[in-house]
Amino acid sequence: MNSNPPSVIVVGAGAGGDATAIGLRKQGFEGTVTLIGRESERPYERPQLSKQFLAATSNLERVFLHPEGEYERLGIEYLAEQTAVGGSLNDHCLRLDSGRTIPFDRLVLATGSTPRMLPDVPRAANILTLRSLQDAIVVKEQLEDANRILIVGAGFIGAEVASSARTLGKDVILVELAETPLERVLGRDVGQVYALMHRDHGVDLRLGTSVTHWATNNGLLTGVDFSDGSAVNVDLALIAVGATPNVDLAAELGLDVGPNGVRVDETLQAAPGIYAIGDIAAHRHPVFGRRIRVEHWQVAQRQGTSVAASIAGEPTPYTELPWFWSDQYGINLQYVGHAAGFDTSITRGNLEAESFSVFYLSDDVLDATLSVNDGRSGRFSRDLISNRISIPEEALATMVDPSTDLRELVRNLGVKT
Secondary structure, three states: OOOOOOOEEEEOOOHHHHHHHHHHHHOOOOOOEEEEOOOOOOOEOHHHHHOOOOOOOOOHHHHEOOOOOHHHHOOEEEEOOOOEEEEEOOOOEEEEOOOOEEEOOEEEEOOOEEEOOOOOOOOOOOEEOOOOHHHHHHHHHHHHHOOEEEEEOOOHHHHHHHHHHHHOOOEEEEEEOOOOOOHHHHOHHHHHHHHHHHHHOOOEEEEOOOEEEEEEEOOEEEEEEEOOOOEEEOOEEEEOOOEEEOOHHHHHOOOOEEOOEEEEOOOOEEEOOEEEOHHHEEEEEOOOOEEEOOOOHHHHHHHHHHHHHHHHOOOOOOOOOOEEEEEEOOEEEEEEEOOOOOOEEEEEEEHHHOEEEEEEEEOOEEEEEEEEOOHHHHHHHHHHHHHOOEOOHHHHHHHOOOOOOHHHHHHHOOOOO
């Protein structure tokens, strides 16, 4: 019987893959660790790309997660500009596009996602998406010479880029097919707050609108026509209409891939010794009792840390609540939990004051909390969300008052903090 520590291959050098590889060494794991990344750069902090990096408040070096040479120092083999294209779970080997085959004992898939492109968009050098560091560098370079920017999609990426571009003094047209931005995630009332915020900062926000024609000349976009009958000239367009999880490798390996990603158990295992994390993982979350897939950087990072601990020790359920944040025009949004389809939302504070929280509930059980410039409410919501208790009507009524001590309310409901 082989008593040597197992070898681990981590596919994907984003937040989840990096956290897995680094976490293994922090856990004292002595086996072979190989990290495979498609990009030429070492791993970096993706949330900065649409915020600090694009708005020129953070330089390139501050984007990277670790100093040059950190993987070598930790004994991690980092294979840059490589793509895993197949392999065999039975034979415990992975095949790269270079033709190299690597054996493994444990495999972690952290392959991330790819930006969606609208079907009728032409190829043009100034029609861009934003996912990678190279994407961000190109967007940043073109922003310098552009005056009018078109952003298609008012989700978090589109909204953050709009904020960064306005900070740089650019004219911004933000187009969204829905009648309210972020309505599916945050609800209509909060979506309307963000719509007003962008308009107050000079964004030409067009809701319920789509692009019907793209005009190009010599390989460059010059203008667009909208479904409302108007037309504008633009210097640069960013398509920000979501992303598709990269599940091709998981499917090629024969893992259980559904319409919402790679199905994994409570410990993030897709099969014995095979893990999937981050954007591709349809995780059966122990707290919510349902599968959830979350496309946020911090979730991938925390899942990677959890998987590292499981590989170095015993598989352990991943119970941490999803959390993400967004900064737009200096206003901080934080969201904790996962509201798949809430039936009640309760606002704490004044939506017009740009300092409030919204609690999202299903059957009087708190699923998620959104906090805008009110991180304290989000912190004290975590225990309520995790304990899955039904909140009495009288307690719900007190939550709307910002002067209510949420910590005391949580204790009164019998939840230990």
